[in-house]
Amino acid sequence: MVETRWSLVSRRRIAALAGGLALAGLMLGPAAAAEGRLRIAKQFGVVYLLLNVIEDQKLVEKHGKAAGLDIAVEYVQLSGGSAVNDALLSGSIDVGGAGVGPLFTIWDRTRGRQGVRGIASLGNFPYYLVSNRPAVKSIADLTEADRVAVPAVGVSVQSRILQWASAKLWGDKEFAKLDRISVAVPHPEATAAIIKGGTEITAHFGNPPFQDQELAENPNAHVVLSSYDVQGGPASSTVLYGTERFYRDSPKTYAAFLDALDEAAKFVTENPEKAADIYIKASNSRIDRDLLLKVIRNPQVSFKVEPQNTLGLGQFMHRVGAIKTEPKALTDYFFDSPRTAAGS
Template identity: 35%
Template sequence: MQRRQLLAGAAALLSVPNLASAEASDVRIARQPSIGHLPLMIMEERELLQKQAAARGLGRIGVDYVTLAGGAAMNDALLSNAIQFAAGGVPPMILLWSKTAGSSLEVKGMAAMNSMPLLMNTNNPAIKSLKDFKRTDKIALPAVKVSVQAVFLQMAAEKELGEDHRNDLDQLTVTLSHPDGMAALFAGQEITAHFTAAPIQELEARRPGIRTILNSFDILGMPSTFNVVWASSKFVNANPKISEAFMAALEEAIGIIQADKKAAAASYLRLAKDPSDAALIEQILNDPQVRFTTTPQAMAKYYEFMYRTRLISRSPKIWTDLFFPFLHAKDGN
């Protein structure tokens, strides 16, 4: 009798869920409505994270995708735990890593999403280089000082005008969303240049009288990651299976894009509610300079510049310091 009671008690204990090891049942992922975030759009449409989580024994988890504008909003939402995965340009991730490294709020990169050039276009035939900008000119970009375009502009100014003139063009910059920047460039009144991203930059280049004067790959001297995904160490450590599932889902989404660019273009137009034509999006996806990949590129170019110019107070020793171990075996730089 006593033995039967002990066995029954043991069975009851085994049937109780291990709450200490339970992972989150709901996850919120933030993205932006640009072509660089296409892998996350594919993940959403095909429920890839739910599929990968189920394959790891997590059952059906709730996944919510939200749209936020800019790196600052992403970082605020991540720190407040309103989202678990943030996505955007490289500088906001590096900035938050620098501020939180070694603390209970530590944030690191999950993965890169792509490598693609950013272009600055002008409507002024007199502007052939940065030396031609005058005080009356205005340069539109997504966010003054902190956006990846703003950092690239400082890099370009340092390269072309000299280190002492790195910030000379900052006074000409104004914050406008990608669509508003394009509209202002086309209007030809106050805005004389627009530093933007695909597909806006390609739409602008189609317009007679609009020319490209800067390419971010030329500024860095190599292809570079445009968009990354980052998360808190607290969440990743507490949810290892969800984090692994996220990485697997992201890789699967990138594989889907690579396998069928035409279908991927249609998905982008549908999910981003972008009025661009399908042929243009497909052309961008087939551009040899555009690659969807989780392998980070040119990270050192970013963080060395940001540290040297005091945009960040601490610098990684190597690119892997910025990312969780998921990527450490990859041939990044």
Template identity: 40%
Template sequence: MRWLKNTAWCLICLAAVGLAAISGSARAEVTEVRFAQQFSMGYLQFNVMKHRNLLAKHAQQLGLGELKTVFVTFNGPDMMNDALLSGSIDIASGGMPGLLTIWAKTRGSAQEVRGVSAMSQQPLWLNSRNPAVHSIKDFTDADRIALPAVKVSAQAVLLEMAAVREWGDAAYGKLDHLTFSLSPPDATAGLVAGSGDFNAAFTVPPYQNIQLRNPAVHTVLSSADIVGPSSGGMAWTTKRFHDANPKVYRAILDSMEEASEFIAAHPKETAAFYTADSNGKVDQALMEQLLSDPAFRYILTPHGTMKWASFMYKVGRIKAAPASWKDLFWPELHDRDGD
């Protein structure tokens, strides 16, 4: 009898341990997701997710408990990638070069980073207020070009691509010495006022469009001339976060998909969200106008990936190149028709 009682007690204990393990496993996923975005309207899914509380909605549908979201803004991918690797943020965002840079540095390591998804396609314009500059051939040492981040931003890489097209492979860095880092809002204020020590800016919509309201400012180069229709805004995360939070990760993708559909169906409300988040620094009417432009698309499927990867590998910006776009993204996206 004593043996039976002891056996029964052990079985009860084991069952309790098992239930605790299951319960612990259910609670193992994070209860807060920290998103980082930049100044561009290339990340509108985040604005929609924030204002419509979409992540909490999809987390609940997947049986998760309360899931909070935090959104912070960075200027350029360098500091954002540092924050991602240190664990200060969970989801980073930026242009294709930012993702390619951190993917190449971390691939195969415990800190491996891959893309969550694309977010948008939109043209990027290099604007100048120097009337003598009609193409990049006209820039001289007297000119300076503001862009979000030297070397690694999409604008920096596009300028190098344009230099290769104009002067050949060896001259990819011919204009790099003219560039410096400045946030799009500050670059726009300086370019429009003509008060800074620079006369050109390679930024993002809607700031590039605001610049052109000044008749002294004109466009020198468009990304469409260099890479054609290509994914601009991207989101990425670490293997650590991806593997440890499968349900949260699914909720993030579902939220981003719903946000993409909302942007297409409700441009006016989307514009209002972005305007509110920019503290009134952006004209809502301009935002609505841009969202009606077919050149602006908000889709999670990546496009143009290998154009960027091939160039950055060729000039030594990255030490490894993906064999296909799928190498650059986590498997949940692989059923899409990307390139």
């Protein structure tokens, strides 16, 4: 059964929430970062499991107390990197969770101003482009009759990886070739469309567990493309990021957050069954528990805060003109931290 059934009303509510957050920030001005307060935006899927764990076990609060600080933590559910970036720039949140593609976009646009950079990875996960049309064996087989669902057209990490794959196949000038048949649909709704069939959506570039549900529940569903194939191996596609102000003015809160994420990563790795139960509870999910455990235990998945293999996407985005500044090292677009220093 699909994890969540989304309706048009659901999408409108998310749009209204994101718009409200941005409007509030514009009216009041960006809120100053403050020690002892942490507002986090998350999205959908197992890729956000570390956030589910730190919320369930109050790990930020735990590590804050160890540092002599009481931290009030709030979580906001959004869909799409654009909504997350809007909320972050409005000052409505302190930390955004989204794909590494949106991170490069906001990093490039805020250099010398808000100074947004990465905080941590949420782990390595292969993202699959899944199609329910048997004739689609590769992206070269997609036609004007197909519609590819992504979280945000042109800017989400799925969309950026699809552009990168297009550039490899057709050349850099054609990197956006498949944007015109892409549509912005939240993962739960896109999954329902792939499983049911008979809609305009014939492909979905998703993330776990949605892609796994599609493959398990529709015999015609198959993998057309893996993000790892495009990125050249295991990679951190989903990350957390914040502003220079948060990093500079809330050092204890920042450190407690990283410590909490690191503890959560170890917990998930060592306790996959407990982690699965936390995810099901947090997302009010009806996903098959065995399927969820299969996702968490997938040998291609690793839960860790250290980013891996992210630089290549940023350099591709610069090469095709999607961002103005070329990232040359992790420290260009990630804040300095012993937790992430060995990343790539």
